[in-house]
Amino acid sequence: MKRFLKEPLLHFLAAGLGLFVLFGVVNRDEPDADPNVVTVDRDALLTFVQYRIKAFNPTLAEEKLNSLSDDELQRLIDDYVREEVLHREALQLGLDEDDYVIRRRLVQKLEFITEGFAEASAGVDQAALRRYFDANKGDYYVEPFVTFTHIFFETENRPREKAHEAAEKKLVELNRKGLPFADAPQHGDRFLYHVNYVERTPEYVASHFGVPMAKAVFELEPNDFIWQGPFDSPYGVHLVMLTTNEPGREPDLSELEGRVREDAQRAMIREETEAAITDIVGSYDVRVVYERGNAAEADGPVNR
Amino acid sequence: MKQLPVGPIALVLISACGLLAACKSSGGPPAYTTAAAVGSEPSQVFWGDTHLHTSYSPDAFFFGNTTADPDTAYRYAKGLPVIHPYHRAKIQIGTPLDFLVVADHAEMMGVPLRLFQGDKTLTKTASGKRFVKMLEAGKNQEVFFDLITAINNNQPYDDLHGEETRRSVWSDMVAITERHNAPGRFTSFIGWEWTSTPSGKNLHRVVFMPQGGEVAEKFIPYSSFDSDKPEDLWAWLEETASRTGASFTAIPHNSNISGGLMFNDVDSEGRPITAEYARTRMKWESVVEVTQIKGDSETDPILSPTDEFADFEPFTHAIDTEALKGGLEASVEPGDFVRAALGRGLELEAKVGVNPYKFGMIGSTDSHTGMSSAEENNFHGKTAFDSTPANTFDTFLEIKGFGADMSASGMAGVWAKANDRTALFDAFVRKEVYATTGPRIRVRLFGGWGFSPDDAGKKELAQIGYANGVPMGGDLTQAPDGKAPRFLVYAIKGPRGANLDRVQMVKGWLDETGSAREDVYNIAWSDNRVLHDDGSLNPVGNTVDLATGAYTNKIGDAQLSTVWEDPEFNPGVRAVYYLRVLQIPTPRHTLYDAIALDMPPEETGHPPTIQERAYSSPIWYTP
Structure with missing residues (x-):
């Protein structure tokens, strides 16, 4: 023994x-x-x-x-x-x-x-x-993620109200013209970080836009044709076109059997x-x- | 009792390449999308560490990291919670890395770990038997110092450094690295550290490669036991590259404790630098690690007396090969610091025709805990032992330069189109990489002749930069008549980080006598401060509350951009330009420790706050 x-x-x-x-x-x-x-x-x-x-x-x-x-x-x-x-x-x-x-x-x-x-x-x-x-489903939880692009109106060189006005006006124009996702870079001011956010988690979006705006973005319905907003970040005002909004989920075993x-x-x-x-x-x-x-x-x- | 299904070797097999989808060779276009690929920016910054040690490194093992192996290291870098090897608490990185090189010491890699595991290959040897006897007699401390002294003195126990052991450890390392490579999401590189320390002078290099296990299994890492001369390392890289198809880059680091040797004006034999030496060196060493936990190697107040920010995280303790008792003061010579080396490179180029010190810059941690932690508020030590507030200030071992003397430092920023081995490695080769002391400050630098001042404010700044100039790491020449180089500069605070104080341009150039000179210009700054006539600025201020460690972004700016023209350009003179970006003051890790211990910050012996920084790779002008 x-x-x-x-x-x-x-x-x-x-x-x-x-x-x-x-x-x-x-x-x-x-x-x-x-x-x-x-x-x-x-x-x-x-x-x-x-x-x-x-x-x-x-x-x-x-x-x-x-x-x-x-x-x-x-x-x-x-x-x-x-x-x-x-x-x-x-x-x-x-x-x-x-x-x-x-x-x-x-x-x-x-x-x-x-x-x-x-x-x-x-x-x-x-x-x-x-x-x-x-027994370990929690370890495989897939975080929620969104894919969106945005048009930015800076507030470093103008008051926030003015940025809001500009954004509201632009919003009407964009939705009337039906500006597509890919053309977003041609509009608005330069943002510090990215124009397109592809499959990004709440934490990531919050680190670039602040928590309130991240929350708002994660509540949007995906729509390939509609610009939404305006939203406030610490850096300025944003219009958003959101094409994917996937809630967090527990995947099936078959999806990640190897891991x-x-x-x-x-x-x-x-x-x-x-x-x-x-x-x-x-x-x-x-x-x-x-x-x-x-x-x-x-x-x-x-x-x- | 059931049999365990696998031992360590089998473990590696399970995870070896070819069994998992993530394991792909690094050729061809990436089959995935990234933010960069679909975004509007022509390149994207990826963050990583090229210099991390795990329990496989003998010194790491002896300083308390007996459990955080390469696998743990990759898990931490990817953002997963892991167990700290010393205090055993769960820890997690603040923002995950995009890539990592586990670079354990080639010298007796994995040997102490395996010796103490009772690996028969080792315990059956004469030295192994002796150590086992010593262990049985309770002489652990002697074993510890004996092995470390052997390594530091470059006098290995040959029977503990046999081919069988080296190959087996390397295979484990390669397999773990391969398993963690996930193109598009996370890149792992196969690498190691060549730990040459002649007479206690640090000539260490990290070596890594973009190829996978199928190539790496064709060699065993070159160690300082093979030779402690860099020239021999390069010869081995050349030979091995042509034999196996590998590409390598070797990254010198800790020049600050090299006794003037790292960027010397003579070779290892004391002969003057030749064009051949310079060409060979530049073939293998395109990038230098300028900042890490064991101090900052940009410059020193002795070398740059008029630079008010030169005194940053000095580490003055040279490696003592005697008994690890420390106490040797590091020298301050031009060969020890990067800024002086860039100038010396211009001097040598003027003399022999090739610049041996035309390198880009990165930061990395050189952490020995298996945790790539460069965050001051989430720092897990240089060694595992250093990881608790009390131990940070602990000098019981009488080893100088531990814990509090070191700084949470070293990140490599890489501008690339995709996060995979090929794209990132290529960026190292073309030097489109840069250093930070920890924060994720984004730094763009382009040099050219035609930038207009408006370009700094334009949305398509990066496109303009690439279209009309060269990015960091590049060259300018053939100055158009009457024109001085212009630099398009854009610095952005890290998403979770502190605001920026200023951007400076550091210029090195040759005077009429052929000697290198340096200038530091403030070129962009926060809070609408006014530049004084002498070119200086008022300090940005300091918001750090010493009682709580809190700071605010009420001072400084989130982004700084400008187009700067060299006001003293001489088209007939060689010059080198790089950026230094300063953050507003934030707490040093020792302040957090002092607060945790309820200890007055002044008793730490270190400044409570520091101005973290970024260094771009340079742009060179050659007439």
Whole structure:
């Protein structure tokens, strides 16, 4: 059972998160006699804190340790235990010497690579894909977007009322003539940013026109023939021809199957990795003997 | 217990090119529309970072970035929330980037990461075994300094730098980069950093290419272990380009800590610069990174004593190859700064016939967190460790020049017709690119002989610029009789950014003795200020509330445009012109940290506010 539980750790290491091993190795004068006992004493925590804050200064570390809230302390202990356990596992698995488990795993990997993508993608079947998609629909939300062009009346060199008057007058003219979308650049003043806005989100439009105008634009009905407005931005007054106004939506799985599959695979790897670690840690008997404010404890930890 | 389906190598395969629709080769016309393609502007500005490190870079890894890998880097750049590698909180970029080059150090790329993961290829080597033993004995800190010192001293452990490891790490990098390339929406470039630091003098270059994985898999990145001489790098680029069909551009950076070597007047062997040297250099290094987190390299008050804005984000800590203990003061020589280099280029051109320093300018971050963050109010550190307010001011490691000494800086603006590898790369080659210290200031610059003052106010300014002149990065010559060059200039604040204070023209030119000189002209400014007789302007003011970090756009202008004619033009004299655009003062990242820590701003040791800026690529005049 022990061996069985331990194998996923190799996967975990292979999955690229095993660097915790580095920080899990701490200065211990005397290791726990029982390899399945993790003793969290003052020395261990002090050393651990120094690696964590990347400052090798015992006084500072001591201050830091004493200043932790209960929650923070618990988190520190959890982190320490996790790393200590993983480190011991790594040593036990013989990562530092040749052993059969690693040989076997390397062979498996190589076989896997040669089998290619088809095999790899088989990891997520259609049902799993659907489950993942349903559970994570929020990640695939397509933001609302609009496509529009605009004619600008600046207010840097004239009062805003005058710009409004000019815009109102122009609006009548444009709609009488039926000025098409493509001819917009021939009219009005120079705007700081763009003339045409193609498939732009509310946030983007707001960054160029301000929030009130963006809101107004996103409430317009699309119409290829009608100029609408005027609208106020911080820079002046605008007439708008809006041709697309797509509300935000949750797309179907079929539209983005490739992306969802990739994400699901990543998620699956993450989940299994975490599950494996939880299993491993669960197989240990963790005894926390650190007590705050008890410096003497450092000399003689209990539960050895 | 179920078997995990894939290990790291297989992971890469899943995502490799050819499996996803987004992976296309970069030839042919784009099959998508962009705002530029359907808009009225002849070109569009795209924003990116050509210089970002991830957990694959040994120094990044040792400074706390053990988890933000290239994939995380691309996700952050695209606007997705990610986990910060140090404090583990969720962070997100304010405005996503249009393109990104993950440029991890070629020297022992991915080695510490894999060593500590227990990669057998590494742990079975003699050095690997030694490090594992040290780790077991709890000597992590020694391992850390040992490896970093080896890299900085250019003395690798050969057995940790074997072909198998290098190829495997590079394949991972290439595959991740390919997966994130989405022409028309987001461009990822394959690249790396060549980290040459002879005697602690920074000669670093980022190298990137427009081709995809099928070409990149044909080589392993050239590292400073192969050679620390730029001439050798260029020879390798030449050889590799002709062997594999790759195109490359190499971008020098941090000239500010190069000990005068980056833009020297001699080559690596101490011989005078020749035409051949100049031609080769310009073939591969069309663009320089002028500003980044580790300081601004435009100029320095010592070199430009009459320039009132020259003292901007100086970074004075040279790389110490001994034990990372810092303390070496950087030099201030003409070879260290871009403005002096542009002038030196004119001098050398007059002497040998070719200008070795005829480069465009960009900014980039050089962040080591995997997060391309150049926003002062959303800055995530140079190293992962620097990412919290307390650590910003933390000097426990006694390493000089960390945290607060650095600035949230570096963006590359690229004028192109489309957001894809080819279109963006071509803009680097023709130098139609420019730098900002973080804000998305739009800068147009055209040089010509026939612009009329009205053109500055015209709606079709860009069309006029392209039709009647050359854009930034271009050349003017053959001045018509009695005419001086005119520059059509248009600067616009970033959509979410602060207003602009002024636009300045920086001119370099050669005097009668053949020595480079410089002038700075105020050419457009906000708030209807009046130019003084000496050409200076009153300061724009400062709206920053030091208690809250808030500022307003009640001062400055949202846009500044003008047509400027050189009043002291001499048609017989070589000259170079570039724009510097200044924003109104806004908070430096250390002010936000001070506010967060409830600490008086003056205790930060840095100015609470700064005037962020943009530098255009130059336009050259050659008689």
